[in-house]
Amino acid sequence: MKKITVLFTRSPHSTPHGREGLDFAMLSASFDQQVSLIFIDEGILNLLKDQQPMLTGNRDYIATFKVLPLYDVEDIFVCQQDLALLQLNQQDLLIDVELINDHAIQQKLADADEVLVF
Amino acid sequence: MILHTIQTSPAKGNRLALCLRFMREQDSLLLLGDGINSLLSPQIKQQLSNTTLYLLQDDVNARGLANALMQYDMISYEDFVALTISHNKVINW
Amino acid sequence: MVNTLEFNGQQIELDQQGYLKNHTQWLTDMAPLIAAKENIELTPAHWEVVNFVREFYLEYNTSPAIRVLVKAIGQSLGAEKGNSKYLYTLFPEGPAKQATKIAGLPKPAKCI
Numbered sequence: 081m082k083k084i085t086v087l088f089t090r091s092p093h094s095t096p097h098g099r100e101g102l103d104f105a106m107l108s109a110s111f112d113q114q115v116s117l118i119f120i121d122e123g124i125l126n127l128l129k130d131q132q133p134m135l136t137g138n139r140d141y142i143a144t145f146k147v148l149p150l151y152d153v154e155d156i157f158v159c160q161q162d163l164a165l166l167q168l169n170q171q172d173l174l175i176d177v178e179l180i181n182d183h184a185i186q187q188k189l190a191d192a193d194e195v196l197v198f
Numbered sequence: 199m200i201l202h203t204i205q206t207s208p209a210k211g212n213r214l215a216l217c218l219r220f221m222r223e224q225d226s227l228l229l230l231g232d233g234i235n236s237l238l239s240p241q242i243k244q245q246l247s248n249t250t251l252y253l254l255q256d257d258v259n260a261r262g263l264a265n266a267l268m269q270y271d272m273i274s275y276e277d278f279v280a281l282t283i284s285h286n287k288v289i290n291w
Numbered sequence: 292m293v294n295t296l297e298f299n300g301q302q303i304e305l306d307q308q309g310y311l312k313n314h315t316q317w318l319t320d321m322a323p324l325i326a327a328k329e330n331i332e333l334t335p336a337h338w339e340v341v342n343f344v345r346e347f348y349l350e351y352n353t354s355p356a357i358r359v360l361v362k363a364i365g366q367s368l369g370a371e372k373g374n375s376k377y378l379y380t381l382f383p384e385g386p387a388k389q390a391t392k393i394a395g396l397p398k399p400a401k402c403i
Contacts, residue, residue: 089216089291107400110356121216140352147351150359186220190200195289 083114085192088123092142093133098126099141101198106144109151116155116192117148118185119177120162123198127158127173145175159185200225201285204233208242213291218245226285228278230254237267254278296324310391310398314348317395325393329384333393337381339368344387345394354399357387 086105092098101117109115119127126142133140148156160179163169170177180188189195202217202225214236221227227249229236234257236242255272258264264272273281282288294305298321304312309328311317322341326333333341343364347355355363357375365373372378378386387399 103400106353110358110400120220121212143350143352147353147355147359150355150362182219186222189220189289190222192287194287195200197289197291 081114082193084108085195086117087197088119088126089121089197091122092126093138097198102141106151109153115153118157120159124158124163129174199285201281201288203228203290205231207232207235217291226250228252230257234258311395314395322393329389340390341394344390348396354391354396356399360387
């Protein structure tokens with residue numbers, strides 16, 4: 081079993097990265113890998129509540145983030161500093177996350193067996 | 199020890215800035231493709247002055263930047279493979 | 292050749308494996324027809340699972356893979372239903388695969 085960290089760094093919908101990152105996370109979890117997700121920079125916007133991607137012709141993969149606990153993916157982290165820079169807080173997010181600082185993120189990237197950036 | 203790779207120009211996004219935020223002292227940075235263009239900015243040059251830095255030689259030569267960037271450590275594709283082995287993992291930003 | 296299901300005089304498009312191409316076309320009365328193609332006669336026990344995966348899809352916008360289906364059913368309907376043995380008795384060729392098909396949903400990724 082590998083420790084796989086999926087790093088979300090880009091805003092949703094305008095590129096396929098966010099959806100691909102989530103698909104990759106779910107697929108890795110299905111293959112019994114230990115998966116954690118980290119959201120930094122505009123990647124945090126993937127987790128905003130009340131999104132309606134269909135209005136701009138995009139698939140609503142955002143709802144699927146809620147399924148992660150059923151895939152035993154419980155380690156979901158958001159960069160505290162970037163969340164604050166976006167003038168958002170935890171109540172604006174769709175799922176329960178743990179806020180961590182840059183240093184803790186560095187440590188998690190170092191501890192992972194594989195890191196994939198989306 | 200992580201090998202970080204950047205393939206995109208700083209004009210096209212913040213990949214390098216993000217990478218530098220989360221890179222640690224013992225890590226290395228490889229610029230390839232348009233990532234090499236980062237070094238045309240004096241500010242970024244300065245920012246990278248204490249970083250273990252490699253450039254993919256073919257991508258530098260292809261862009262006609264061999265003279266402009268001659269001070270840097272140029273590597274071949276074989277060296278690239280060796281670096282991926284000598285580091286614990288690769289993060290492609 | 293296009294794969295279709297005839298329903299009330301309408302041709303409903305299916306993919307090569309018999310899943311509805313557009314899940315919003317699904318109607319309750321379609322389920323017995325799709326089930327018949329799978330050699331399943333729907334009982335209330337089948338319906339409970341079909342409705343469950345339907346609600347799961349509406350909530351999460353994804354079809355549950357088998358392990359996730361077992362876990363989710365266990366959480367909401369209890370352990371005697373949230374186990375593969377029970378679900379395989381109802382859907383012998385794979386509960387996730389067959390229940391999602393009968394519910395008009397896309398095939399789950401990494402499906403057994």
